[in-house]
Amino acid sequence: MRVAVFDTKPYDRQYLQAHKEVQWLFHEFRLGRETVRTSEGAGCVCVFVNDRVDAETIRCLRQYGVKLIALRCAGFNNVDLKAAQAAGIPVVRVPAYSPYAVAEHAVALLLALNRKIHRAYNRVREHNFALTGLVGFDLHGKTVGIVGTGKIGRIAAEIFRGFGTRVLAYDPFPQTTWAAEKGIEYVPMSDLLVRSDIVSLHVPLTPETFHFLNTERFNQMKPGAYLINTSRGKLIDTVALIDSLKSGHLGGVALDVYEEEEGVFFEDLSGQVLLDDELSRLLTFPNVLVTSHQAFLTHEALTEIARVTAANIVHLEKGEPFEPGTLLQPQ
Ligand code: NAD
Numbered sequence: 001m002r003v004a005v006f007d008t009k010p011y012d013r014q015y016l017q018a019h020k021e022v023q024w025l026f027h028e029f030r031l032g033r034e035t036v037r038t039s040e041g042a043g044c045v046c047v048f049v050n051d052r053v054d055a056e057t058i059r060c061l062r063q064y065g066v067k068l069i070a071l072r073c074a075g076f077n078n079v080d081l082k083a084a085q086a087a088g089i090p091v092v093r094v095p096a097y098s099p100y101a102v103a104e105h106a107v108a109l110l111l112a113l114n115r116k117i118h119r120a121y122n123r124v125r126e127h128n129f130a131l132t133g134l135v136g137f138d139l140h141g142k143t144v145g146i147v148g149t150g151k152i153g154r155i156a157a158e159i160f161r162g163f164g165t166r167v168l169a170y171d172p173f174p175q176t177t178w179a180a181e182k183g184i185e186y187v188p189m190s191d192l193l194v195r196s197d198i199v200s201l202h203v204p205l206t207p208e209t210f211h212f213l214n215t216e217r218f219n220q221m222k223p224g225a226y227l228i229n230t231s232r233g234k235l236i237d238t239v240a241l242i243d244s245l246k247s248g249h250l251g252g253v254a255l256d257v258y259e260e261e262e263g264v265f266f267e268d269l270s271g272q273v274l275l276d277d278e279l280s281r282l283l284t285f286p287n288v289l290v291t292s293h294q295a296f297l298t299h300e301a302l303t304e305i306a307r308v309t310a311a312n313i314v315h316l317e318k319g320e321p322f323e324p325g326t327l328l329q330p331q
Contacts, residue, residue: 001022001317002025002042003042004031006046007027007050007266015305019307019309021310031045036057036064037064039064040064044070045061050262050263052262053084055083058080058083059083062088066089067089067090068313074094075231076093090316091327092323094305095151097300097301097304098296099151100155101298103153106152106156107156109254110226113287113289115136116134120134139160141164143165143167145167146167146168146169146200147171147203147212148171148231149169149179150202154175156200157184160198169184169185193220194221198226198228200229201213201231201236202231203231204231205234205235210234212235215240215243233258233260233261234259242278242282245282250287252287252289253287256291256292256293258279266293
């Protein structure tokens with residue numbers, strides 16, 4: 001089966017191409033209304049986090065005879081599942097390619113930001129061996145608030161427990177046995193914000209979690225608190241975040257995702273004028289560290305993404321059930 005793969009980079013191609021049972025047709029551009037025409041003749045489209053698979057795009061996919069939308073990621077907020085169901089096109093994702101990759105990146109961001117590793121690296125390269133301005137804090141004894149204790153949040157919580165931190169958690173569906181075993185305390189969201197020195201977001205983006213952190217919630221956070229977001233950019237109201245940083249209320253912010261990352265993250269824009277004023281402003285803060293949606297980017301995760309995606313395409317061709325837990329249904 002021919003599979004049109006959108007928004008691809010060399011690392012995507014390397015791992016997908018290992019599956020020779022599928023005929024991959026790689027595109028660097030993203031799928032959306034403007035590009036959907038290129039799906040003509042493909043049995044399947046394979047998309048990533050910033051492809052826009054809205055109702056109009058799905059209508060065209062159906063017209064072109066596309067039989068499967070395969071997300072090579074876990075989050076699916078960019079696909080209109082109701083429209084896909086109405087069009088009779090199944091949507092599959094890779095629900096858990098490596099929760100360790102994302103949880104470990106969240107911790108890596110916090111360690112780098114707190115201990116100013118990124119600044120120290122640049123200084124030492126310039127033969128500036130001074131330590132002024134590089135003071136961090138011990139994680140041991142601090143309180144970490146994990147928002148969302150799904151696959152990634154639970155691993156992040158356990159890693160943080162290893163540092164000797166107290167871990168608070170909030171989730172509408174608490175995992176009470178796990179929490180008791182790991183010494184983790186579920187609390188209401190407002191308590192988590194008031195009590196945590198570090199808050200890490202691990203919730204999906206849904207209509208309910210859009211701008212989950214806004215001015216009111218930033219004000220509830222401890223003065224000097226650190227915030228980590230490796231989940232989805234739109235969980236945070238960026239304007240409110242910038243205000244909180246400017247006022248000196250937040251101590252540090254580490255972001256792997258950004259509200260308007262589409263068209264910016266994953267691209268080499270060096271040498272170009274950055275047109276996004278809010279991202280530009282965020283990059284000026286010495287206590288903000290941004291990576292470009294790379295938390296998933298490990299060998300293990302890319303291997304698993306390619307394996308599950310190829311397997312689901314083969315299953316479709318053979319009329320077999322999809323890999324367990326990968327088929328999405330509208331809620
Ligand atoms: P998951 O489905 O296993 O867990 C999500 C958890 O969030 C669930 O326990 C759910 O009950 C909880 N939740 C839902 N709404 C909530 C709310 N309003 N408040 C608190 N908790 C809420 O998902 P996961 O595999 O742990 O992934 C979490 C998110 O991480 C994904 O949705 C995705 O957006 C993001 N992600 C990012 C990257 C990256 O590269 N940066 C990679 C993979 C996933």
